[in-house]
């Protein structure tokens with residue numbers, strides 16, 4: 164590919180203003196217009212060149228890309244995207260980020276060849292088969308507290324990539340960048356996947372599914388898939404870390420005289436002994452009845468908070484007894 168210098172074509176300097184570029188274009192376009200050079204092939208070619216140069220330099224966006232990437236300016240977006248893919252950990256707050264890529268000279272040219280023609284048999288281009296790891300994918304998953312307790316599975320849809328069927332992943336059709344994939348060799352694809360969510364996840368947990376992210380380039384490894392978990396609030400249990408909190412209604416007589424109540428847990432009801440004269444609001448700890456902890460066998464606790472229920476709709480006899488009690492206690 165011959166290098167084109169659009170500034171030289173229009174005869175302006177690299178820092179020419181929009182107005183200067185426009186003036187230069189008008190002057191040259193008049194001079195080389197096919198209408199005034201009928202049958203002159205070289206004028207026709209020159210006219211095309213001028214128009215191409217003006218199309219790029221008159222657009223602020225295209226001119227910026229051209230200034231940065233030269234001949235390869237049309238692939239600026241792909242290049243920048245690939246560069247982002249090269250630093251998959253940046254999004255996740257890990258260390259890293261330096262890519263070692265240079266934007267000028269040969270290195271960039273060969274990188275473009277990697278991008279455009281990676282994996283293919285592009286005889287007319289030199290290319291470097293630099294292995295690049297595929298990008299990580301993140302997807303949100305909502306689970307109930309019960310599912311977080313037992314662990315669960317989900318079938319999710321993720322957007323991934325696959326080799327472009329038009330160019331068989333080479334990015335190249337008859338030695339020009341493939342239009343179906345803009346020369347990247349890849350096209351997007353929705354993929355359904357069954358994933359396992361381990362017991363003990365909490366809101367904000369990131370479950371890593373290794374190797375299920377975007378496929379790598381040139382034999383590079385695939386990225387990972389991260390499930391970003393949120394656990395729905397439960398109508399009965401409140402979760403703090405691995406511990407669970409629940410309110411237990413205790414009849415007045417049981418609170419005063421002692422007895423037994425049923426406490427709901429994630430695995431069904433448990434009998435709880437209430438000692439005599441238990442105060443309202445007192446908490447009882449049920450060891451090991453909380454949430455499992457991912458990655459080990461430890462479990463949180465359940466805290467049952469006593470909510471003394473005062474009697475209503477008293478009978479005459481009950482009222483009488485409360486009156487007697489009241490005289491005794493005053």
Ligand SMILES: [Zn+2]
Pocket residue numbers: 327328329330331332333334335341342343344345346347348349
């Ligand atoms: Zn293609």
